[in-house]
Amino acid sequence: MTTRVSRRWRPRSLLQLVLLAFLVVMLPLAVLMLQAGPALSELSRLADVSARQAVEETRRARSLSALALEMERGARQYAVVEQESLLEIYAERIEEYREMLAQQRQLLPDDPDVAALEAQLVELARLPELPLEEFEERLIDFIPFAQHTEAVRRATNRQIDIRIDAIRERAEAVQTQLWLQTAALVSASLVLMLLFTWLIIRPVRQLERRVLSIGSGGQSHAVRPIQGPAELVQLDERLDWLSSRLEELEAEKQQFLRHMSHELKTPLASVREGSALLADGVAGELSPHQREILELIDASGGELQRLIEQLLDYNLLQHNRQMQTERLDVATVAKEVLAKHRLALDNKGMRVDCFDGPLEWQADRAATTSILDNLISNAIAYGEDAGELVVRARRCHDRLTIEVANSGAPIADEDRPRLFEAFYQGRARRKGPLKGSGIGLSVAADCARLQHGSLELVDDPYYAVCFRLTLPRVLVAGQLAHDHLALVGETSTHARNR
Template sequence: MTSQVSRRWRPRSLLQLVLLAFLVVMLPIAVLMFQAGQALSELSYLADISARQAVEQTRRARALSNLALEMERSARQYAVVEQPGLMEIYASKLEEYTALLEAQDRLLPDNPDIAALTEQIQTLEALPTMTAEEISENLDAFVSFGEHTSAVREATNRYIDNRIEGISAQAEEVQHRLWLQTAALVSASLALMLLFTWLIIRPIRQIERRILTLGSGREPAASYLIQGPAELVNLGERLDWLSVRLNELEAQKQQFLRHMSHELKTPLASIREGTGLLSDGIVGQLTPRQLEIVELIDTSGLELQRLIEQLLDYNLLQHNQTADSECFNVAALIQEVLNKHQLALDKKGMQVSISRQPIEWMADRDRTARVLDNLISNAIAYGEDAGRLEVRARHHGPTLIIEVANSGEPIDSADRERLFEAFYQGRARRKGPIKGSGIGLSVAADCARAQQGQLALVDDDELAVCFRLTLPWNGDGILDNDKQAQHSMLKLDSDARNRQV
């Protein structure tokens, strides 16, 4: 059942999470687009208003200059011709000038030129009531009037220029603000993208780790819940179910192997006991032909027992990977393993050569013996009749090297990559009545790995097949093998005198 705790903070499906991620990531970009549009609209409106006002103010300033010239012209003409209509024109232009000046005063408050013009207008308003001679005497007032009018026009132009500069500064400020907003909102979008990417990737990685754990055969230290969309949570629950099911199948397999081994060894022990009684002549003397058949049955039973023991070894090694290190003599161990196969070697007619140099080494003796037993057994089974078998041992500092090589047919290159896989049997055919199980080399490789060592097929200059076992020193310190060899030399020489190998 999907945990309710895992659903508090997440959508119920992967599609909802992706859509939510898209909407949330796009939200800062949409805000940025809206703010940019608002800023551009504001600048566009401000520029339009400023342009209109600038045109209007420029026209008003120009109109003031034109009206001042027309007023001066009408006054001078009246002073010459004294035509009443000219003063009417003058009064009309003065009234229009006064209205424009008031509007300009609102644009440029506290302007000294406008204040001077306002005072002069009071004087100029009295001209229509004066005689021609009085008007002629006051015509000089139009000189300063025109100068102040020109000054007002220049002040208006400066005001418009300042207004344009202000708009430019405001545009730069808006641009700067938009850049900051863009950086902030784009950063927020990237952060949201990373967040939602993590929310999507995290359960996938959890599932990946769970699958790798299942594939490696190791159970996690504690069960953990996949957190994420419902589809991935359900997938994690299916993986938990699969893990439980695999454990059940593994337990059934182990139980089957134990029962099968027990059921096979019980009748096999009776068969071997019977062949032993027949060989000893308990039930009567056997003819040579009968004795040969009994020995064949006993040999086949021994081979079958060895296959069963290999199967049990493989089963044990799958669940016990700890090594029990002890110091032992490598040469003595090699001789001990060879003694177990002496009858098979004699029957095969193989010439055996072993390393007689005593080497004291710290490792798992039982597992090392099991590796040698499987390699020598393979050499007997697949090696050449009346061929050669060599077992070499040497050490380089903290590393022990043992090589088991035999003559015969080389191992096919297609079989080399899968040579140490359990239950894999290559193209080479086993010599003898019993077919191999295909787990001997797998058991040997597992024994080597349990000691942090390695078993590998290597090329040899003299013999066709050569397996090399490499073991590290699994103790606190390295012993001086030259000094430790003396106490085991007597035993090794005694064994060599008793049996010529």
């Protein structure tokens, strides 16, 4: 059931949210296009009108110059040949010039040259009425008339340049406005895009954290409900159900392991106690064959007890047991573990070579003991009869390295990638009456990680199988000065010199 608070603001589905994000992000860009369209159309219209007017006005100014020249030529020809037809042509050119000048005055309303031309045009229109002698004397008036006509042409060009500059300034202003609008609206689109990206990514990341929390076994108390599309909210509810279901299964597993350990260890203790009483001769003297069978029963009972303890250790490590470090002698711990397996080593006829101490280190005693116990037990189970078992260690500045190696058949390449997986058993067969559980190396690797170290299978030039445990230095209060003095002049300790 989705929450009422989340329903107030979010779309009902992820598809709606994506579509809404697309529309809202595109809205500023659409506004930009709508605003840019009229501005560009206006600029285009101004440029077109200005170009047409410039061409027309330039042509008119040139036509005025050409008419002024024709008028002067016609008047001078009349003064020479005295043909009446030349005066008619002269009058037509005067009328054409007057019409064009009137149009030019609209472009240059306050230009003094235009006013001067209008006044001179009146005088020049009267020339055909004058006697020939006075007509010839007035031909000199065409010189200032041509000068004023040329001045009008230059003024027309200047006016066209001014108009072009105004259009250019208008274009620059529109361009600046468009750039500002583009920057503002594109920035708004980016902000909206980031906002909707956050709205989509935030619930996904919350779900990811929930999944990681469930996968790591962490308990998430008072988890805030996810606010987002309905699909993600429903997925969060499914994760809540999955988390509660996993907690129920984990509780059932814990209860099963507790009951199993009790049900198995109680009769096992009775069996081992009975075998110990028989070995002590309480029920009478035993024959050598009976004692051999009794030793086999006791050894099998010890192996079964070790498997049960491995299973319980594995379960404990899966629940994030905290590391409890103390300063211990690693050599003493290794020899205690070897002493525990002395009977199995003697039965197998293996030669043991262990490094000598003292070799002090800050570590978790139980975890380190478990690692060595599993590695030595593994070497006994899979090593060759009458072979060699070597435990060596060296300390180098901030790291302690412990290696457990044995002779025998090497581990197959196909088994190496999954060697530390829980309950995985490789192709090699365990030697002995009991089959292994497949969690010994997994427990050892977990104990190494508990101490922020590592356990790995390495190649050794002398032994077929070699496991290397690396533990980093863990300093506690009061240990720094002591460790510094202990490291001065220290050399690596090796169990075997070859």
